[in-house]
Amino acid sequence: xxxxxxxxxxPLGTRGATVLALLCLGALCAWWLQLSPSGLIPxxxxxxxAGQFFARxxxxxxxxxxxxxxxTPPLVxxxxxxxxxxxxxxxxxxxxxxxxxxxxxxxxxxxxxxxxMRTSGVGPFVWTVARTIMVGxxxxxxxxxxxxxxxxxxxxxxxxxxxxxxxxxxTLAKIxxxxxxxxxxxxAGALRQLGATGTQTFLLGLLPRALPDMxxxxxxxxxxxxxxxxxxxxxxxxxxxxxxxxxxxxxxxxEVWLYLWTLFGLVVLVELWAASARRRFVA
Amino acid sequence: xxxxxxxxxxxxxxxxxxxxxRLVQITLLxxxxxxxxxxxxxxxxxxxxxxxxxxxxxxxxxxxxLAPYSLRDxxxxxxxxxxxxxxxxxxxxxxxxxxxxxxxxxAITLSAMVAFLLLWCAARTSATARPYGDGRxxxxxxxxxxxxxxxxxxVYLRAIPEYIWAFLLVAMLGPSAWPLILAxxxxxxxxxxxxxxxxxxxLPPRPLTALRTLGATRTHIALFAATPGFLSRFLLYVFYRxxxxxxxxxxxxxxGIASLGYWIEDVRTKRYYDEMVLLVAMGALLVLCVDLLSxxxxxxxxxxx
Numbered sequence: 001x002x003x004x005x006x007x008x009x010x011p012l013g014t015r016g017a018t019v020l021a022l023l024c025l026g027a028l029c030a031w032w033l034q035l036s037p038s039g040l041i042p043x044x045x046x047x048x049x050a051g052q053f054f055a056r057x058x059x060x061x062x063x064x065x066x067x068x069x070x071x072t073p074p075l076v077x078x079x080x081x082x083x084x085x086x087x088x089x090x091x092x093x094x095x096x097x098x099x100x101x102x103x104x105x106x107x108x109x110x111x112x113x114x115x116x117m118r119t120s121g122v123g124p125f126v127w128t129v130a131r132t133i134m135v136g137x138x139x140x141x142x143x144x145x146x147x148x149x150x151x152x153x154x155x156x157x158x159x160x161x162x163x164x165x166x167x168x169x170x171t172l173a174k175i176x177x178x179x180x181x182x183x184x185x186x187x188a189g190a191l192r193q194l195g196a197t198g199t200q201t202f203l204l205g206l207l208p209r210a211l212p213d214m215x216x217x218x219x220x221x222x223x224x225x226x227x228x229x230x231x232x233x234x235x236x237x238x239x240x241x242x243x244x245x246x247x248x249x250x251x252x253x254x255e256v257w258l259y260l261w262t263l264f265g266l267v268v269l270v271e272l273w274a275a276s277a278r279r280r281f282v283a
Numbered sequence: 284x285x286x287x288x289x290x291x292x293x294x295x296x297x298x299x300x301x302x303x304x305r306l307v308q309i310t311l312l313x314x315x316x317x318x319x320x321x322x323x324x325x326x327x328x329x330x331x332x333x334x335x336x337x338x339x340x341x342x343x344x345x346x347x348x349l350a351p352y353s354l355r356d357x358x359x360x361x362x363x364x365x366x367x368x369x370x371x372x373x374x375x376x377x378x379x380x381x382x383x384x385x386x387x388x389x390a391i392t393l394s395a396m397v398a399f400l401l402l403w404c405a406a407r408t409s410a411t412a413r414p415y416g417d418g419r420x421x422x423x424x425x426x427x428x429x430x431x432x433x434x435x436x437x438v439y440l441r442a443i444p445e446y447i448w449a450f451l452l453v454a455m456l457g458p459s460a461w462p463l464i465l466a467x468x469x470x471x472x473x474x475x476x477x478x479x480x481x482x483x484x485x486l487p488p489r490p491l492t493a494l495r496t497l498g499a500t501r502t503h504i505a506l507f508a509a510t511p512g513f514l515s516r517f518l519l520y521v522f523y524r525x526x527x528x529x530x531x532x533x534x535x536x537x538x539g540i541a542s543l544g545y546w547i548e549d550v551r552t553k554r555y556y557d558e559m560v561l562l563v564a565m566g567a568l569l570v571l572c573v574d575l576l577s578x579x580x581x582x583x584x585x586x587x588x
Contacts, residue, residue, distance in 0.1 A: 014586075014587035018584065022395070022521070023392060025388050025392070026391075026393070029388040033386065035460060039459045040461055085326055087321070088324060094318075095322070140566070141530050141533060143446070144563050152344040227442075231444050245450070248451070264442045267442040277307055
């Protein structure tokens, strides 16, 4: 079995075999799940709902569809406020994740350990522990972390922040440690030859080579954090998801579409910003 | 100029002349300010951090809620706990995990197919009046519309999170497997479409241009020259996204679709936190296994190319 798995020439070639396996697996799973195209046709009532919902896609509501209680801010302000909260939770979670990510990422990378610690077993021990923690943080989805913390601590703002920070910290740590280990070693080698100490070599030779990629990746994760933060709204935190859920359950589809377009605008804005900054930073 | 123009400069001068980008500096500054604002604007209540108020809740959670319910009031050994965990795994866990895996697989296959079909309309090199040309010649209005609308579609599909798509689709299609699969497929085809289009744009242009001058049609080049060139990379992306799909499929079940998340939500509403933690751990294990599988496939693909 092992020999077969490791062998070089698969029938069809590796890529062909992968494509074929993926298609067959997909079909097999669809059969096992008893999927049929008829499931795609909305059930009774669903047709009407879908029609009403999508009819509002291009005409989102600009004002409340049912008169709100006295003193409520205008709908557009409510959407912007939701967007602001979404960004606040994402930024707070991300800043904490960055701390976890940098700490564990450094501990989990093998490039910066001095030679004698690497051979004495201290290094391998530390980076195995760090990598195990990373895997644990990363394998649990942010919503599941949120559910766990809600049970343990009750609903409070830190629950949302930590729920984002833990899985994102794990992911950042994994990618950071890989980036540090795979960064070009040329300048580090040169500094070494000139007699720099291990710390100097790492800080001035290795880290600056890995930093642009780390930075770009962290910015990309910030964009993902905004999406996660919006979704956390479905669990009672007052981000955009909270407003979407409420309006949808009250059948106010115009409002839902306003929130959806707000979220869309927010994500696209951050994406454009990240893309233009990344181009200049990595180049 | 001397061969090493910077060799004679002082350290101070070197530092002054280092390449700097205004946008990058502003971005960093803005991000720092945003972080400070996020922590201080009052939406994150710093007194929530005061654990003394939460201790009671936490103590109850750890000491009472987490103990297996059926064993709570009696002496129990680890074998009893293992037997309890096994019962839950057999009755709900394994079934849920398999369902999760199956739905994620269907979703990723679907989104890979959709992305593969659409990305040709979004790549700058193929979606023009003179495909795979040398870049000269005028662009027609029709092709520009096709390209921009496909790109915009990809952006829209991926900007809305899977969870929100699933939430909307469950209301329309009812709690079958379809809403979950469609939600995952919609989001991921947006991502795979963009990444695939970028890969096609970055293919070495000369062989494709040569084929074009020899008279190959758009379809010929796409199928027999561009696809073999970009397939390895595209498959790498597909397997990256497969990991994410399994993670998300677990969670989307919480909307009432029979994946692992369905059972997690089920015990959560009943406040059986002992079972909830066990099922969450099973979900983590599933994600871990898929991570390993996907890493193995990606290593093979990289070796092959």
